Amino acid sequence: GGSAAAAASSSSSSSSSSLYASRTYWDSRYARANAEECGQGRNEWFVSFEALEVPLKNAFGRLDRVPSRRRVLEVGCGASVLAEKIVEAGWSDHLTAVDFSEACVALMQERERDRDGRGSVTYECMDATAMDAFGACSFDFVFDKGTFDAIVTGDDDNDDDSPSLEDCANSTSGGYDVEETSPDDAGAGGQDDATRLLAEVRRVIAPEGIFVLVSHSSDRGRLLQKSGLRVVCRDDVLNNKATYHCYTCCLA
DSSP states (O other): OOSOOTTSOSSOOOTTSOGGGOHHHHHHHHHTOOHHHHHTTTTOOSSOHHHHHHHHHHHHTTOOSOGGGOOEEEESOTTOSHHHHHHHTTSOSEEEEEESOHHHHHHHHHHHHHOOSSSEEEEEEOOTTOOTTSOTTOEEEEEEESHHHHHHSOGGGSOTTSOOHHHHHHOSSSOOOOOOOOGGGSHHHHHHHHHHHHHHHHHHEEEEEEEEEEESOSOOHHHHHHTTEEEEEEEEEEETTEEEEEEEEEEO
């Protein structure tokens, strides 16, 4: 999503987890923003809708349900316009988006009230690693744009002269090569949160449902498979001269 923020535990960031997994960081960031600025895409995280349009259209095409009956969830929506673009494209009539930042959710709820377009988006404040409000098999389509990466990319990977994960996401001069921490090496906090996130995704997806993960890493397939999610295709997309990877998955 726009902030990739919905995924860590409720504690603030520690040395073993990413700054971008900190609720305090995102609350502070969104407190300085406003709905109009976010609507202009100022806080878009990672990849634009235009870069993801074809892979997402193909992923939605795998669903049997008609758009009016599709149950769609975005985890870690941040201030992204992606949810709005999906309903406006007609791939679903309604979408639920969650983020663990109260400031972010309040901002997005305001923006949705003012939006003049087809479909509707419901924004809820929720930790994507513990979506207890949703029952099993509640959604036909779940997507994550950057939330998983926010958990497993540690602050300690970058020295003072190295670009941050956000620099990588927002670079317009040709994507930086950000050294990433794998879930196995991310420290107990990051690893546990990453595992919980994928477990929750698998729990809330219906048996014939689809999960789409957008990541800057080309090596997510192993962990997805380990979490009970089978990658049916991977699309590599170019955004601001940086390459990102869109994994379309079904239940294994």
